[in-house]
Amino acid sequence: MDNTTTSPNIGLKLKRFTSPDHPEVNFAQAEKGIKAWLTTIDHKKIGLMYLGSIAFFFFIGGLLALLLRWELWTPAKTFLDADAYNQVFTLHGAIMIFLVLVPSVPAALGNFFLPIMVGAKDVAFPRLNLLSFYIYLTGAFFSLYSIVTGAIDTGWTFYTPYSAQTSASVVSMTFGVFVLGFSSILTGLNFIVTIHKLRVPGLTWGKLPLFLWSIYATSVIQILATPVLAITLLLLIMERTLKIGIFDPTLGGDPVLYQHFFWFYSHPAVYIMILPGFGVISEIIGIFSKRRVFGYWFIALSSMAIALMGFLVWGHHMFVSGQSTLSSVVFSLITFFVGIPTGIKIFNWVATMYKGSISLRTPMWYALMFLFLFTIGGFTGVTLGTLSVDVHLHDTYYVVAHFHYVMMGGMLVAFLGGIHLWWPKMTGRMYNEKLANLSALLIFIGFNMTFFTQFILGAKGMPRRYYHYIDQFQSLHQFSTVGSWVIGLGFSIMLFYLLKSLGKKGVIAPKNPWGGRSLEWMTQTPPVMENFDYTPVVIHGPYDFHKPIAEFEYGIEGSDSHGHDHNSEQHDNKHSVNA
Amino acid sequence: MAHSSNSNLAHHFVDSEQQFDASKMGMWIFLVTEILFFGGLFAAYIIYRAWYPELYIMASSQLNTTMGAINTGVLILSSLTMALSIWSAQNNDRKKTTIFLAVTIICAIIFMIIKYFEYTHKFHLGIFPGAYYTFTGIDHVKAPQFFSIYYMMTGLHGIHVIIGVGLMIWLVIKNQKQAFSSSYYTPIEIVGLYWHVVDIIWIFLFPLLYLID
C-alpha cells in the first residue's frame, strides 16, 4: 500500500502518518513540575497518579494481610490482641476493595488508554476527571482517618446492628466510602460519554478493542450500582447519628434489610472488579497469539449482559440470612445463569490460541495465570451458588478463598498483566523480563499456597473473621502464612524491577514492542500530550494481525474528524460522524 | 464561526456540536445516578409502608397537604420558567434568559421557605427524626419511623434544591457577563436537565408522603 488511500465507507482521503518511536516532547515533558501534575487535566497523567496511589494503597493493604496471616500462625494470640486483629482484617478488606480493586484497571489503565484507543485527545470531561481523582483521595483520607479516631472492626460489609451500635468510627469510614463512590461514578460517566461521542472515523462499535467493551460494561455498572451503596451508607450514618431506626432492631429497624441494600450494590461491584480484567486478558491473549479473539461479539455482548444480570443475584450472599426460601431459590437459579457466559469466555480465550503464533512474554504469563486461577475461582463460585452446599460453606474460609481466587487471582493478576503489557507505552521503558517472570512465578506459587489451603480450611468448618481457631487447623494456617510471605517476596521483586526501569539505566522501549494493532500501539512512546499529531482513521479491526502495521497508521491532517475547514460557516451545523 | 475564536470549544472536542452532545449525555447519565440514589429511599419507603400500612396513613395526616400542593405547583412552574430561560438563550435573548432564571430561583426559594415552615411546625410538635422524636399525637409504636423516612426523603430533596439554586445563580452571573448566546448555552441546558429531575423526584414524593390519608 502506498502512503495515501481512501477509507472505505466514509470516503475520506487518507494519508499515512509514520512517526519515530520516541517523540521530541512526550506528555510528561510537555508540562513539568509537581504543580503541573497536580493540576493537570491530561488523562495520561491522571491515570499515572491513580496508578501510583493504587499501588501505594495496595502496599498498605498487603502489609495488613501479612500482619493478619502472621497473627494466625498460632491458634491463640501470636502478637495482636483480638480487637486489633478484627480491625486489621476490616481495614484490609475495605482498602483492597474500595481503594484498590474498584478503581484499579479503569482509573489507572482505562484513564491512560481509553482516549488513545478511540483516537481522541482526552476523555469527554477532562476537568471532571481530575476532580474524580481528588474525590478519590478525599474518600481515601476519610476512610483511613477512622484508624486514628477508632478503627472499625465490623468487616468491610458493615453489617447492622453491630455497625449501628459499636462505638468505633463507623461514620468516618462509611463517609469515606461514600465519597469514593462519587469518584467511581464520575469516572464511569466520563468513560461512557467518551466511548459514545469521541471515537474517530472508522471506529465502529465492532472495531473497538475488547478492553473498551469491558470498560464500557464496567462503567454502566458503576453508574447504576454505586448510588445505591451511597444511599445505604448515608442511611447507616443517619442511623448512627440521628437514630432513625431503619436497620437497628432496638430502634424499630430490620437488620436483614441492610443486607439487601448493601448487596444490591456489592454484588454488581464484584463485576466492576472483574470485567475490566477480562478486557485486559482479551488484549493480551489476542496480541500474544497474534490472532483475532475468538467469538468477539460473544465476549463484547456477554460483558454487557453480565453487567445487567449481575443486578439480579445479590441474594446469593444471603442464603442463611433469614430471607424467604423462595427468594433464595430464585437468586440461586439466576446466579448459575450469570455464571455461564463467564465460563464460556474462558473457552473463547483458549480457542484464540488455536492456530495462533504464541509468544510467551511476561504479559502472556499473567494471562495464563489468570486462566488457571480465575477458573478455580469461578468453579468455587458455582459451589457457593448451590443452595444446600452454601449452607455449609457460607461465612467460612471457603468463601474467603473463593473471592481471593476471583478478585486477586483474577482481577489483580489481569491488572498486573495489563501493567506489564502497557508499561513500555506509558513510560517509554522496558522492564527486566527475567525478573518479571520470576516475580510472576513467585506470586503464582505463593498465591496457591496461601489460598488453596483456605478452601480446605473452610470446607472443614473454619469460620471466617476468626482471631482464635481450634488447634487442628494450625498446620493448614501455617502453610497458608508461608504462602503469604512468598507472595510478598514476589511483589517486592516487582517493585524493584519496575522502579529500576524508570531510572537512568532503564532500557528504552520501542513504540510497539509486541506488535499490537489497536490505536495505542500507533502512538509514539511515551505518547505526546495530545496523543496523536493527526486524526487517526480506523480501517481494520484491532486484532487484524494479518494486516501490516503500516495500514493502521492512516489518518487525516489536523484534529477534525469531518476532514473539512474549521473556518466554514456550515461547519457547526453538520451532524457529527460518530452518532 | 471561526475555530480560533470559539473559546467555548474545549481542545479535545472536534466541534461545538460534539461538545454539546457530550455534555448533555454526561448530564443524563448523572441524572440516572440521582434516580438510583433516591430509588434506595423509595425502596425503603415501600418496604416500611408494606409492613406498617396503617401507620403511614395515620402519620401522613400530620403533613400539611395544602403546603405540599403549593410546593408542587411552585416547582412545576419553576420547571417551566427554566425551560423558558433555555428557549430565550437559544433565541439569543440575554435579558429574558436572566429574567426566567431569576424567576426559577425565586420559585425554588419559595419552595424552601414553605419547607422551612413545614419543618419548624413539626419541630414545635416534637416531631424530630429518629431518637429525638417526642410527639405523642400518633397512636402507633413505629410512628418515628415514618418521619425518619419523611425527613430523609424531603431533606435530601431539599439539599438538591439548594444546590440547584446555587447553580442557577452562577448561570445568572455568567449570563450577565455575556458568556452565553445562541451558539453556546450548554451550561444552561444541562442545569435545566438537573432541575427537571429535581422537580420529577418531588412529583413522586408528594403523593407518596402527603396524599395517602
Add this chain to the structure above:
Amino acid sequence: MDKLGSIFLPPAKSTIAGEVDALFNFITGTSLLILVAIMAVVIFLLIKYRRKSDDDVTSLNDHNTALEIVWSIIPVFLVIYVFYRGFTDYIKIGTAPDDAYEIQVIGQKWNWTFKYANGNTSPNELHVPAGRPVKLVMQSRDVLHSFYIPDYRVKHDVIPGRYTTLWFEALEPGESTVFCTEYCGTSHSDMMAKVIVHSGEDFDKWLKESGGRPSDMPLAEYGKQLYSKSGCQTCHSIDGSKLVGPSYKGAFGSTHTFADGTSAVVDENYIKNSILNPNAQVVAGYAPVMPTYQGILSNDDIDAIIEFIKELK
C-alpha cells in the same frame, strides 16, 4: 469422589450431611476434571502453536458455531442439574419434620444458651438425642450471630428481634462443635458451644438430672462448672490477668471503683446485680459490654457462682 471429600470435609454426622457431601464432591470433582482438561488443552496449544518466527501466519477463523453451541449447552445442563440437587436438598435442610424436638437457643455476645421444653437451661452445651430430629428456635439478644455445626452441615443466622430456625438429626452419640459464624465483636471467635449427642435413653436421663445443680454437689464446685460453661471465663480470668472484664481473683471483699467515680464493696448483692444488670455499674477501665444473664441463670446458679468467686483469694 469420597476420598476427595474426606480431604475437604469433616465427618458426616447428620442425616443430611451425606447428601450435601455427595453434591459437594460432584461439583468439586467435575470442576477438577474440567480444569485439568482446560489446562491440558492450553499446554498442548502453547507447545504446538509456539511462535516460530515473526512472520508466522495465523488463522483468521474467529468463529465456529457448532463448537460454540456445544460448549454453551453442556454447561447449561450441568448447571441445571447442580442447581436442582442443591435446591431439593436446601428444601430438606429448611423443612423440619413435624415431630422434631424443639430446643430454644439464645445467642448473645459471646455465648450460647439452650433452653429445653422442661425448663432446663444448659449454657454453651447443646444436649440432643441421637436418631431424632431436633429443631432449634433461635434468637439473638444483641447483634447478628450465626449458628453453625460443621459436622452436621447446618447453619442459620441468629437475628435480634426475630426468631429463626434450624433443624438436624444426629446419627450417633458423640460430640460436635458449634461455631458462631457472623462477626459479632471482640470474642466472636470464642463463641463456641458443644453439641453432646446422647442415645435416646441417656438423653431422657440427662433431661431429668440436668435441672440445675446436682443435689449432692457443693455450691462452689457447681459455680466453677458454670464459670466455664456459661461463658464467664471468656471475659473474666481467675488468675489476676485483665481480660475484657475484671479478674475474679481476690475480687470478693475488695472495693471496685466505677467509671462514674463511685465505688462499692464486692459482696453477694454486688455480684448478683452484676450478673443481672451488668451495665448499671461498670468498673473503671473496662468497656460496658457484658450481656445480662436474666432468664439464663437461675437463683441457685447465681448463688453457686457467688460461692465460687468467694473462694478465689
